Amino acid sequence: MNRMKKVNSLGVAGVAGVAALVLPFIGSDYTVSFSIQLLIFLVLAYSWNWIGGYAGYTHFGQVGFFGIGAYVGSLLNFHLGVPWYFAAIIAGLAGALTAIPLGGAMLRLKGPFFAIGMFGLTRVLEAFALGFDSVTGGGTGIYLKPVSDLRPVYYVVAAVAGVMLFLTWKLDNSRLGLKLLAIREDEDAAESLGIPTTRLKIGTFVASAIAPAAMGSLYAVYLGFIDPPTAFAPNIELTTIAMVLLGGMGTVLGPLCGAVVLSVVNELLWANYPQIYLASVGVIILLAVLFMPRGIVSLGMKTGWVTVSRPLFRRLAARHGEALS
């Protein structure tokens, strides 16, 4: 039974992988464009899931790293002619480098204070992007040389999304994942059990800043344009969090489910009712908080469609049982 499940999930992953590979060849330009957006959000959602879902720190500043990446990548590309894929890597590094000192300062705050601190900090970054207009072009923004073919961008983003999914799966099945969950449940208790909470929190914060910064850079390539309201858009933050919450925080498949469902809903809303689009995302978050705080994945677990993850935890529990008997 267990073996069959394993084969099944491997098979599903294989089919999804092949579909992702051939999609650019059979799909229209619109399909590729939509998929790039979906995958970018998927990566953002997985990154947010690490700090928000596993470590339990409500992070309202992820779009800040997205914006930093967007500007670092665009400026390198625009002024120095660095190719976009290389610029994205440097943007990811820049995200990590800014996250180290910021994490050291901001993670002194717990829970709600961390949330409002990061929220404010993102607005400051936007203000800097607007204010230092000699470097960033201010409100006018930066127009990049358009890429002729979006397919390479698609493959890069898809690969990153795959890696994020794999890493989250590894994390979910590791002691590290359990330690982060312990921090989420009770930080003081975790600390007193000898878990180096500060180091793990900062590490998670930095790790969850890298991919968003790289995605910011790729998003600028995808749009061919970047300005402060686009790079630091609160609705990117909101949509990302809505995806993780809707799918299931602190789960492997949650961000995937949330990103797919919400991307499709968003696309329909955006096409038909652009004026109420953002308010609707707000309503979706509110309804999820009130009626489905554990997300779609937990519904799947209840009905048995999705296996309850964390086999390591179950193994440990079983070992504990043996030792007792």
Next chain:
Amino acid sequence: MPVADLLIGGILLGGVYALMACGLNLIFGVMRVINFADGDILAIAALSTVSIAVGFKLPFWVAILVVPLGCAVFGVLIHLLILRRIEGAPMIMSLLATYALSTILVNVAILIWGGGYSGLPGVLSGSLRVLGVNVSISRLVSFACAIGVSLAVWWLLEFTRFGRAVRSVSRAPELASISGIAIERIRLMTFALGTAMAGFAGVLVAPAFAVDPQLGSRFIVKAFAVIIVGGMGSYPGAIAAALLLGVIEVVGSYLAGAVIGSAFLFLLMLAVLLVRPRGLLGAGMRV
């Protein structure tokens, strides 16, 4: 550098931040909820004030009475429909709920009032000379009212029966409940009072500043900075920090332009976090 001008301008700006920060502190103290929608309630209150005075051509004092009352009723609804249902859930849920509410309110406000700026140029116009500086009456009145209400709420909390009940619910809800305090009712009243304070701040903002639906997000980040600099939960800290940050913002804007100037607040906030996590006066709770 026109020192007196900048000082007075900054202190007057700080008044509104103080009122907002006190409302946020009050709600956080009792309910452990950070109300991200506070700024948007302020913006909607300000826009409603403009509509009442300009659209319906009613006198300004009608808005002073009606708008905070309307906000209190709205607060009661939010509490009953949303916050009460997620009491006891992890903190992240209430953060996400008020964050989502904030987005909904901004966008509804844009649907109703449009994205442009409006104001109340005719109300409380004119200026006075204070210390050799021309000060607009609308700013002076809004400062006086904001500080007055902040101090009144502080007095209410320190010296009245209601205030004692609020403080006991905020420190030890179980003990308060055992002592016969109806904690649910206290929470409801506190939240309504907090949203009414945001609404009153909105009424005060309308004659003194240009108002648009995005106003809330600009004010709330500053109110957050005030709370962190002043020390979470500390009323004297919040009022002092609000005035200080008002001055820093005005001086910063004068020296470096409006956009970068408001960023100075956050550099101060970061510095305070690193050096004095309990806030400048050291009176806030350890966060």
